[in-house]
Each structure stands twice: as C-alpha cells, then as structure tokens.
Amino acid sequence: MKFEEYRIADGIKKSIGKLGYKKPTDIQFKSIPPILKGEDVLAIAQTGTGKTAAFAIPILNILHERKIIGRPDGVKCLVMAPTHELALQIENVFHTLGRHTQVTCFCIHGGVDQEPQIKRLDHGVDVLVATPAVCLIW
Numbered sequence: 031m032k033f034e035e036y037r038i039a040d041g042i043k044k045s046i047g048k049l050g051y052k053k054p055t056d057i058q059f060k061s062i063p064p065i066l067k068g069e070d071v072l073a074i075a076q077t078g079t080g081k082t083a084a085f086a087i088p089i090l091n092i093l094h095e096r097k098i099i100g101r102p103d104g105v106k107c108l109v110m111a112p113t114h115e116l117a118l119q120i121e122n123v124f125h126t127l128g129r130h131t132q133v134t135c136f137c138i139h140g141g142v143d144q145e146p147q148i149k150r151l152d153h154g155v156d157v158l159v160a161t162p163a164v165c166l167i168w
Contacts, residue, residue, distance in 0.1 A: 041130030
C-alpha cells in the first residue's frame with residue numbers, strides 16, 4: 031500500500047510526498063489504519079522506523095477534519111516524551127507533516143523561560159508535546 035491510497039487529508043499527503051516517502055514502514059502500515067478508526071494501538075519498533083509518523087499522521091488527519099467542521103480551540107492531543115530533546119523531535123515531525131493542515135502543535139519543556147510558553151498556550155494549540163517534569167500554570 032502507498033501513502034496515496036490512505037484516506038488522509040491531501041495536505042498531509044503533500045507533506046509526506048515532499049519528504050520523499052512513497053510507502054509506509056512496517057510500523058506505520060500496522061498502526062495508521064487502526065488509529066484512523068479511533069482504536070488504541072500499542073506498538074514497539076526500533077529507532078528510525080518511523081514510529082512518530084505512525085501516530086502523527088492519523089492524529090493530524092483526525093484533528094484537521096475536526097477543525098474543518100469548526101470544533102472549538104484548545105488542546106486536543108497531549109503527547110508526553112521522556113526528554114525535552116525527544117519532545118522537540120516529535121514537535122518537528124508534527125510541524126513537518128502538518129504544514130499543509132490547520133492543525134497547530136507546540137512543545138513545552140523545562141530549561142527555558144516559561145513565560146513565552148504560557149503566552150503561546152494562551153493562543154490555542156491542538157497538539158501539545160510535553161515532558162513530564164514541566165509544570166506550567168496558565
């Protein structure tokens with residue numbers, strides 16, 4: 031199966047195409063369809079196999095469809111990562127794949143001034159990527 035055959039938003043397909051990806055990896059092939067159906071998925075795969083895209087693609091599609099029909103703003107998806115480096119990588123994948131959608135993504139993590147992070151959250155975010163040690167009050 032090719033990415034073109036998935037029932038996902040054209041903007042996501044465009045982003046995938048710009049990355050040069052034609053076919054999903056094994057973890058993506060096994061994860062994307064059930065996540066698109068709203069099913070829970072627990073998966074394990076080696077580093078570099080596309081795990082983040084395996085959950086980001088269907089999440090972006092679901093949230094993009096909901097934004098089109100006018101669902102209210104606010105965090106709709108929380109992604110927790112054990113380190114701020116991984117959290118930033120995950121945010122980058124969401125930005126790259128969601129570039130041609132209406133879905134917004136933001137990462138909060140420690141080690142930086144919290145005030146700009148709080149201000150960004152006040153403007154609304156669809157996907158929030160965070161590390162467990164972050165404690166923001168907004």
